[in-house]
Amino acid sequence: xxxxxxxxxxxxxxxxxxxxxxxxxxxxxxxxxxxxxxxxxxxxxxxxxxxxxxxxxxxxxxxxxxxxxxxxxxxxxxxxxxxxxxxxxxxxxxxxxxxxxxxxxxxxxxxxxxxxxxxxxxxx
Amino acid sequence: xxxxxxxxxxxxxxxxxxxxxxxxxxxxxxxxxxxxxxxxxxxxxxxxxxxxxxxxxxxxxxxxxxxxxxxxxxxxxxxxxxxxxxxxxxxxxxxxxxxxxxxxxxxxxxxxxxxxxxxxxxxxxxxxxxxxxxxxxxxxxxxxxxxxxxxxxxxxxxxxxxxxxxxxxxxxxxxxxxxxxxxxxxxxxxxxxxxxxxxxxxxxxxxxxxxxxxxxxxxxxxxxxx
Numbered sequence: 260x261x262x263x264x265x266x267x268x269x270x271x272x273x274x275x276x277x278x279x280x281x282x283x284x285x286x287x288x289x290x291x292x293x294x295x296x297x298x299x300x301x302x303x304x305x306x307x308x309x310x311x312x313x314x315x316x317x318x319x320x321x322x323x324x325x326x327x328x329x330x331x332x333x334x335x336x337x338x339x340x341x342x343x344x345x346x347x348x349x350x351x352x353x354x355x356x357x358x359x360x361x362x363x364x365x366x367x368x369x370x371x372x373x374x375x376x377x378x379x380x381x382x383x
Numbered sequence: 384x385x386x387x388x389x390x391x392x393x394x395x396x397x398x399x400x401x402x403x404x405x406x407x408x409x410x411x412x413x414x415x416x417x418x419x420x421x422x423x424x425x426x427x428x429x430x431x432x433x434x435x436x437x438x439x440x441x442x443x444x445x446x447x448x449x450x451x452x453x454x455x456x457x458x459x460x461x462x463x464x465x466x467x468x469x470x471x472x473x474x475x476x477x478x479x480x481x482x483x484x485x486x487x488x489x490x491x492x493x494x495x496x497x498x499x500x501x502x503x504x505x506x507x508x509x510x511x512x513x514x515x516x517x518x519x520x521x522x523x524x525x526x527x528x529x530x531x532x533x534x535x536x537x538x539x540x541x542x543x544x545x546x547x548x549x550x551x552x553x554x555x556x557x558x559x560x561x562x563x564x565x566x567x568x569x570x571x572x573x574x575x576x577x578x579x580x581x582x583x584x585x586x587x588x589x590x591x592x593x594x595x596x597x598x599x600x601x602x603x604x605x606x607x608x609x
């Protein structure tokens with residue numbers, strides 16, 4: 260699972276609804292792998308408004324990944340920014356570990372790069 | 384990539400080992416997947432350089448086809464561990480790990496009050512507008528407890544994609560779906576009428592093979608009238 264996808268995952272356990280706590284999900288025991296991917300600047304620039312930047316900063320700090328605090332005025336012309344963004348959201352894969360909800364403590368496991376968002380009967 | 388070439392490559396995508404009846408696991412053929420993705424890109428430019436989501440990805444046929452047609456990022460979502468295991472093997476076999484990732488999730492659950500199926504909005508809403516294009520071959524809703532699942536999958540797809548949605552549905556549901564799409568603010572075109580080839584896979588299948596009439600639908604948000 261790459262960080263671009265982690266950025267859209269909120270805890271969906273029944274009655275877990277504190278927006279500050281249920282997102283972003285906090286990584287626990289995360290095993291990372293960097294997988295090189297071809298960079299597409301047009302794609303990156305288009306994705307920027309779809310990202311929750313605050314959450315991405317929290318997560319990348321947690322994982323020790325470089326990401327600028329602020330989005331530049333003209334990201335399309337900022338090569339260093341685009342490279343950092345590309346590496347963070349498209350090349351950083353979480354292979355194992357889990358994602359924990361800071362609100363209800365539910366743990367979503369990640370196995371072989373696949374996050375498991377399934378819930379038990381009582382959590383639905 | 385040419386259509387024939389794509390179909391040739393996709394012929395190597397491994398299918399379900401022990402398909403589950405309840406989940407309506409029928410493999411999407413290489414023939415069909417090639418046509419859907421080739422059309423989506425060559426006619427409409429909806430795949431190359433785009434963020435794509437594949438709902439009910441099964442063994443990953445559509446996701447891999449999307450990667451081969453130039454998608455920048457593909458997320459395949461399915462509920463079944465066994466299918467996802469095969470999808471992961473396919474992704475490695477086709478060397479598209481840099482583009483395609485998988486997620487195990489259930490888009491729907493039983494509504495507490497009515498017992499009928501509804502979307503898990505807490506899961507789906509945060510994904511709203513995160514993708515450019517959605518591609519899906521959803522379960523048709525023919526199994527007990529699954530009624531309406533095809534509509535829910537389509538609705539989720541329309542929510543997740545900002546651009547186009549490509550989906551396969553029984554021709555018999557066409558009129559109903561066009562109306563539903565309208566109510567969501569979408570235009571719905573039938574790109575092709577196909578015969579979905581269902582070979583004898585399950586014990587209850589009496590005939591050697593059955594052809595189900597299926598529509599390939601393309602939905603896109605209605606243009607606002609100026």
